[in-house]
Amino acid sequence: MANHDTPRSVTPERQSVSRKLHPLVDLNLDRSWFDELQQRLSRNGPWDDWTLYQLAMEAEQAQIVESFEELQCLRSLPGLEPMPHQIGTAGKVLHEMGGRAILADEVGLGKTIEAGLVLKEYMVRGLVKRALILVPASLVLQWVRELNQKFGIAAVAQKKEHTWGYDVVVASIDTAKREPHRERVLGTDYDMIIIDEAHKLKNKKTTNYQFATQLRKKYCLLLTATPIQNDLDELFNLITLLKPGQLGGQSEFAANFVVDKRLPKNEDQLQEALSTVMIRNRRGDGGIHFTKRFVKNVPLKLSPEEQALYDAVTGFVRERYDESGGDMNSMLSLVTLQREVCSSRDAVFLTLVNLFKKTAEDSPLRPKIWELVEVIRGIKANTKAKKALELVKEMNEKVIIFTEYRATQEYLLQFFRSHGMEAVPYRGGMNRGKKDWMMDLFRGRAQVLIATEAGGEGINLQFCHHMINFDLPWNPMRVEQRIGRVHRLGQTEDVRIYNLCTLGTIEEHIVNLLHEKINLFELVIGELDHILEKFDKGDSIEQQLARALLASGGNEAELQRQLKELGSSINELRSEALTGKTNRYAAGGGMPVRLDKLGETVEMGP
Amino acid sequence: MNEKQVHRYVNRYLEATGCTILEKSPAHFKVKLSPEADRELTNRPYYWSFVDRVGAEPETMSFLFVTDKVRYDREADAASAAVRPGPAAPAADSRTAAADAALARSFGFVNNSLNVPWIPREDLYFGSRRLEQIFDAVKSRGSFVHMFQEPDSRRGGNLFRSIPYTAWLGVNIKVEFACDRKREEIHSFGVSMVTGHCAERFHERLLGLKLTPRLPANIHVASNGITFAKALSIVEQTLERKLKGYDYSWAQSAAARQEDELERMNAYYKPLLEHAAEDNKQAIEEQRRQREAEIRWQYEPRVTATAINCGIFHLEGID
Numbered sequence: 001m002a003n004h005d006t007p008r009s010v011t012p013e014r015q016s017v018s019r020k021l022h023p024l025v026d027l028n029l030d031r032s033w034f035d036e037l038q039q040r041l042s043r044n045g046p047w048d049d050w051t052l053y054q055l056a057m058e059a060e061q062a063q064i065v066e067s068f069e070e071l072q073c074l075r076s077l078p079g080l081e082p083m084p085h086q087i088g089t090a091g092k093v094l095h096e097m098g099g100r101a102i103l104a105d106e107v108g109l110g111k112t113i114e115a116g117l118v119l120k121e122y123m124v125r126g127l128v129k130r131a132l133i134l135v136p137a138s139l140v141l142q143w144v145r146e147l148n149q150k151f152g153i154a155a156v157a158q159k160k161e162h163t164w165g166y167d168v169v170v171a172s173i174d175t176a177k178r179e180p181h182r183e184r185v186l187g188t189d190y191d192m193i194i195i196d197e198a199h200k201l202k203n204k205k206t207t208n209y210q211f212a213t214q215l216r217k218k219y220c221l222l223l224t225a226t227p228i229q230n231d232l233d234e235l236f237n238l239i240t241l242l243k244p245g246q247l248g249g250q251s252e253f254a255a256n257f258v259v260d261k262r263l264p265k266n267e268d269q270l271q272e273a274l275s276t277v278m279i280r281n282r283r284g285d286g287g288i289h290f291t292k293r294f295v296k297n298v299p300l301k302l303s304p305e306e307q308a309l310y311d312a313v314t315g316f317v318r319e320r321y322d323e324s325g326g327d328m329n330s331m332l333s334l335v336t337l338q339r340e341v342c343s344s345r346d347a348v349f350l351t352l353v354n355l356f357k358k359t360a361e362d363s364p365l366r367p368k369i370w371e372l373v374e375v376i377r378g379i380k381a382n383t384k385a386k387k388a389l390e391l392v393k394e395m396n397e398k399v400i401i402f403t404e405y406r407a408t409q410e411y412l413l414q415f416f417r418s419h420g421m422e423a424v425p426y427r428g429g430m431n432r433g434k435k436d437w438m439m440d441l442f443r444g445r446a447q448v449l450i451a452t453e454a455g456g457e458g459i460n461l462q463f464c465h466h467m468i469n470f471d472l473p474w475n476p477m478r479v480e481q482r483i484g485r486v487h488r489l490g491q492t493e494d495v496r497i498y499n500l501c502t503l504g505t506i507e508e509h510i511v512n513l514l515h516e517k518i519n520l521f522e523l524v525i526g527e528l529d530h531i532l533e534k535f536d537k538g539d540s541i542e543q544q545l546a547r548a549l550l551a552s553g554g555n556e557a558e559l560q561r562q563l564k565e566l567g568s569s570i571n572e573l574r575s576e577a578l579t580g581k582t583n584r585y586a587a588g589g590g591m592p593v594r595l596d597k598l599g600e601t602v603e604m605g606p
Numbered sequence: 607m608n609e610k611q612v613h614r615y616v617n618r619y620l621e622a623t624g625c626t627i628l629e630k631s632p633a634h635f636k637v638k639l640s641p642e643a644d645r646e647l648t649n650r651p652y653y654w655s656f657v658d659r660v661g662a663e664p665e666t667m668s669f670l671f672v673t674d675k676v677r678y679d680r681e682a683d684a685a686s687a688a689v690r691p692g693p694a695a696p697a698a699d700s701r702t703a704a705a706d707a708a709l710a711r712s713f714g715f716v717n718n719s720l721n722v723p724w725i726p727r728e729d730l731y732f733g734s735r736r737l738e739q740i741f742d743a744v745k746s747r748g749s750f751v752h753m754f755q756e757p758d759s760r761r762g763g764n765l766f767r768s769i770p771y772t773a774w775l776g777v778n779i780k781v782e783f784a785c786d787r788k789r790e791e792i793h794s795f796g797v798s799m800v801t802g803h804c805a806e807r808f809h810e811r812l813l814g815l816k817l818t819p820r821l822p823a824n825i826h827v828a829s830n831g832i833t834f835a836k837a838l839s840i841v842e843q844t845l846e847r848k849l850k851g852y853d854y855s856w857a858q859s860a861a862a863r864q865e866d867e868l869e870r871m872n873a874y875y876k877p878l879l880e881h882a883a884e885d886n887k888q889a890i891e892e893q894r895r896q897r898e899a900e901i902r903w904q905y906e907p908r909v910t911a912t913a914i915n916c917g918i919f920h921l922e923g924i925d
Contacts, residue, residue, distance in 0.1 A: 017842075019842075019846055021846070021849050021850055021852075021854075021909055022850070022854045022857060024854065024857045024858060024861045024907055025854055025857045025907050025908065025909055026908060026909070027846060027849060027909045027910075027911065028908065028909065028910045028911065029842055029845075029911050030910070030911060030912040030913055031838070032913075033749075033777065033913035033915075033916050034834075034838050034913075034916075036749075036750065037750055037775075037834075037916055037917075037918075038834060040750050040752075041752075041834075041918065045752070047750060047751050047752045047819060047917075048747055048748050048749055048750050048751050048915075049622055049747070049748065049751075050751055050753055050817055050819065051618055051621075051622040051748075052619075052622050052623075052744050052747045052748030053748040053749075053751045053915055053917065054748070054813070055615065055618060055619060055622070055744045055748055056744045056745045056747075056748035056749070056914060056915050057748075057778055057792075057809060057914060057915065058615065059615075059741040059744055059745060060745070060778070060780060060792060060914050061792060062607045062611075062732065063741070064780075064790050064791070064792055065788060065789055065790045066789060066790070066791075067789055068787045068788070068789045068856060075732065075733065076732055076733020077733055078731055078732075078733065094787070095787070098786040098863060098867075098904060098905065099786055099904070100904075125787075125788045126782070126788065127784065127786075127787075127788050152733060152734065152735055154735070189903075213893065214893075214896075216896060216899075216900065217900060218900060218903050218904050219786075219904070240874075243867065243870070243871075244870075244871050244874040244875065244897060245870035245871050245872075245873050245874030245875075246870060248873070248874070249873065249874050249877050249878065250878075251877065
């Protein structure tokens, strides 16, 4: 008998009647029950059970939504304990914004939780039945998992065309916009649409944006940590998806709020207009608390054998570079060799063997590679591993160790176990069940978790606050992801991070660059996002690093200079991004138009 | 619903559907479902269509329904600690327990007793999927009833005097007040088919009576004074009258929001349409119309009344 409120359900005329209750309100009376009752009377049954009749009434009474305001979903989510700012945000979206909003919290404050609360609340109230969640492909499964586990919402990942028939579907926008999916999606009235990473829709000329404007929806949430990256038009475009005209037409918007495309005017009015569609919570707002992070570099001297290998490999890479006449692309993979030596002999051995196999049988390279392998044989101990063990023993608490290489991970597992220390692995290739199992073991009796993968929400390690970077990724974002596993909302202890760093190697340079020059480890969570988006000069930081390294040709001073340059250009971006107070009036200056002042913050009462 | 209420509710459901309760405590049920409940809860339409076609003896599923997780886990832990032989005492340490659990999951130990078929565990709490499924099952299976009040046995006296009964049309109605937000109410009406009198809170009155689906002896049902159609319109009119007296400021503010949004939206599209190239106009107009429909869908205040369930009730007396 549950009749859901949708504009699609066409009830036959005689099954319902409409009466005027108030000049603005019609009463719609369902009569289908009466017909059915009469039919059963005329056929003398069948009749339902009296207990079930009472239970049906009790179920309705338990589920009744008595007030317009009070959040109903919390009582049905005993496993979830949202933070006050998350509850506040959900309340605001539901009660003041009519269910259409941009959720623009800074990274790490739980936009997903807020969106989940809003969705669940509407579902509990029977206002949403069909919902579509559009996210980047890499986040589909994570969303499905969170909605199911945390919110008890039966969300389904879109895989086949028929999946569109489910009530709550999570899909990637790139799939959804293509036929045959496009037709299905655009032909559906969605009670609610959620778009994650909505800043990717900022450009209204893109097919994604066009697609998003064609979706038919009642409620809509756009999630992004960076509602403005470059210019104010981006914000205008996002709001046009939600509430066209909220900031006036394009020309009025330009006239009223924009001086330069990066510089707003009448900020107070802009602020006011925005506060009805956008919520932005920030770290440091009352009630949102992060613990401190302490970073310590642990300098290590390679053993003579290890140093010999490093030198041999460096020589090998340089030779190849000289031979190639400066052709970078083929060289980038060789730089990996140098990085691997700094991690473990196992890592470099594996890569060398593969390289050997790939090289033609008569190539003069083969004997050279074999020479390197011979040098590896000389290595009996791993300096870093010894140090790591020492650190772990000293801490005597749970530690997560990150490495870039599978082979190093295997080696470390062996090494720790042979020293009577229980360690468990974690890597991207494991299936869900195994990952969960490893997490359970780590939460339980294992003191050490050795991970090669930091991405993916699967690992939330608030119970652990020690982290060792056995080696460092060259991509700062990945370093940040690693730290984000332990340093997040809900972490109650200060987080301690140790970087193992071998002196006289490229690793020393990298640690130097990341730690001292761009101060990566002290950046607030999420800040790096802004910086790296701006840094995008065609090449990733990783590539630029490798380039600098090779081009310097062993000239230490030259390498220093190049790294310094790279560091200071990132630093510049950073100081621009920080508050926007620098260069505010210079053309092309740092955007975030005091982004921090835009949007509504949720008040957190005592 | 708290744990106790859920427990009682589930208990009544299991009994009403004829399930076999294998074991129970205040915190759980171990139960073998009846065919009826299995059809409702296990989502195995293929299996059941097979059974129906072949006429095979159905093998229903068993479940461990935990209604109070905290208590159940505590008691289960205590029980397994008691069973475990001596030296494993330090296993009380929760870390070890978690690791053991993880190992057990991986290697598939089930209480070390391989003969017992595995019974899936479901935690039932308000908001859990399984309980919601039970709610849905109950709602579809508890919709229409035909009941008689059992005559008061204390009356004794004249066994041969027949007691007059009145037929009532009883209906429970859910009223939804919705715009972009929503609230709900439940109303329960009973209309005497003899006099046309309409009683409110009728369900509560029924709960105070002893009812049976069978026609009791020594009663006679007074003939109906009104038609069913008349009874229906009495219910509807009573409800309508009641609702008319409500405060509709919520609807006014929703309508105002709607107007506001429409105005703003139109202000956005108007210049756009004026300046658009001829061949583009149609697309923009279509988009404008779609946005308009969305805003109405979102804000339009409306009240809907749907029946939860209903029945014919023969009650003592004439009124």
